[in-house]
Amino acid sequence: MSDIILESLNIRKGFGGVVALDNLTFLIxxxxxxxxxxPNGAGKTTLLNVVSGMHAPDRGTIFLNQxxxxxxxxxxxxxxxxxxxxxxxxxxxxxxxxxxxxxxxHVRTRAGILSSxxxxxxxxREEPVTCERARFYLEMVGLQDIADKPAASIPIGSQRxxxxxxxxxxxxxxxxxxxxxxxxxxxxxxxxxxxxxAIKELGITVVxxxxxxxxxxxISDEIIVLNYGKRIAEGKxxxxxxxxxxxxxxxxxxx
Numbered sequence: 001m002s003d004i005i006l007e008s009l010n011i012r013k014g015f016g017g018v019v020a021l022d023n024l025t026f027l028i029x030x031x032x033x034x035x036x037x038x039p040n041g042a043g044k045t046t047l048l049n050v051v052s053g054m055h056a057p058d059r060g061t062i063f064l065n066q067x068x069x070x071x072x073x074x075x076x077x078x079x080x081x082x083x084x085x086x087x088x089x090x091x092x093x094x095x096x097x098x099x100x101x102x103x104x105x106h107v108r109t110r111a112g113i114l115s116s117x118x119x120x121x122x123x124x125r126e127e128p129v130t131c132e133r134a135r136f137y138l139e140m141v142g143l144q145d146i147a148d149k150p151a152a153s154i155p156i157g158s159q160r161x162x163x164x165x166x167x168x169x170x171x172x173x174x175x176x177x178x179x180x181x182x183x184x185x186x187x188x189x190x191x192x193x194x195x196x197x198a199i200k201e202l203g204i205t206v207v208x209x210x211x212x213x214x215x216x217x218x219i220s221d222e223i224i225v226l227n228y229g230k231r232i233a234e235g236k237x238x239x240x241x242x243x244x245x246x247x248x249x250x251x252x253x254x255x
Contacts, residue, residue, distance in 0.1 A: 002066060005030040005174055005205050006051070006082075011060035011070075013043075013050055013229075020046040022229035023060070028174070033196060033206045035216040037240075038226035039249060044209040045087065047226070048176050052084045053077040064174070078107050081173035085180060089159040091166075093152030097143055100151050100162055101134035104169030137165040141195060157188045164195070174205040181212045193219045217241065225249070 006028035013021040020043045028034050036044050049055045051062055053074040062070040069077050083104075092100050138144045141161040146154060151162060160180055167175055177196070181189045189212060196206055196219050210216050216223065216237070223240045225233040233243045240246055 003030050004028065005065060006207070007063040007066075008047075008051070009061045009063070011047075011050060011062065012058045013046055013055060014058055020229050021050065021057070024226075024229065024231060026224055026231060026234065028205060028207060029222070030205055031200065031203055032221040033200055033208065033219050034222045034224060035220040036207065036209045036224045036226060037211075037213075037216060041228070042226040043229040044226055045178055046229075048084060048178050048207075048209060052082060052176060075107065078170050078172075081171075082176065083167035083170045083172035083174075084176035085160070085163045085167055085178055087179045087182060089156065089163045091151045091159055091162055093150065095151055096148050097151050097154065097162055098131070098134055098138065098147040101137055101165045101169050102130050104166035105130045105133055107170050134165075134169055137168045140168070140198065141165045142191070156183050157185075160184070160192075161195075164199075168199070168204075172204060174207065175199060177206065177208040177210075179209055179211065181210055181215055189215055 004027050008024055008026050011021050011024045012019070024047065036047065038044055046055065050057050053069070053072055053076070057070055060070070061068055064077070064080050064082055067080065069080055069082070072080070092103065095103070135144065135147065138147055141164055143158060143161055143165065146158070151159070154162070164177070164180065181192055184192060193215055196208065199206055220237055223235065223237055224231060225240060225246050227249050232249065233240060233246050235243070
């Protein structure tokens with residue numbers, strides 16, 4: 001098996017006259033934590049949207065485990081082993097916390113939507129396993145005690161953890177996290193860092209878009225820096241911290 005799990009080759013994505021991704025090429029190594037950073041408008045979230053199938057690239061190719069996934073629909077990419085979260089937590093507020101995670105698990109079941117809606121025998125046979133796995137991921141993110149609460153009633157920090165648990169329930173090989181620390185306090189951010197390391201210990205590769213530089217430098221194996229849709233730097237945290245071009249992008253060049 002290749003050590004490279006995700007590859008982007010010459011990806012371009014534009015919106016009208018704005019080029020969000022400009023011939024972007026990069027590699028993500030298996031079982032690593034890779035952070036994608038850059039100033040606002042650098043193309044970070046657009047990149048996650050293209051990789052996860054939310055947007056089709058104008059040109060270029062994305063490979064997951066050496067299989068082309070660019071052009072596939074989001075649920076097809078999820079079945080290939082890629083899951084993601086969003087800047088704003090996307091939860092089902094009218095469902096319980098547990099039910100939200102069980103929804104994620106359904107991409108790995110054989111019952112299908114019709115069987116689930118009609119509660120046919122296959123669905124009833126699979127439901128206990130789905131529930132058990134959902135509870136496992138809730139415990140992993142620390143939400144096991146509120147499993148039966150309505151998802152809409154829990155705090156934003158817990159909603160972000162819930163979305164991670166639901167993504168994990170799809171049993172991904174690679175997990176994309178889009179600004180998971182946004183809105184979290186210092187203690188919650190530290191707990192998030194511990195969780196991300198635990199996810200890696202499960203053998204899941206993590207790609208994180210994040211503005212919290214303390215978190216990024218603490219947990220990342222590799223960092224990719226974008227600016228105006230181009231990759232301007234890549235390396236270990238210590239290398240990125242001392243990269244003059246990165247410093248100029250974040251702090252501005254001296255006149």
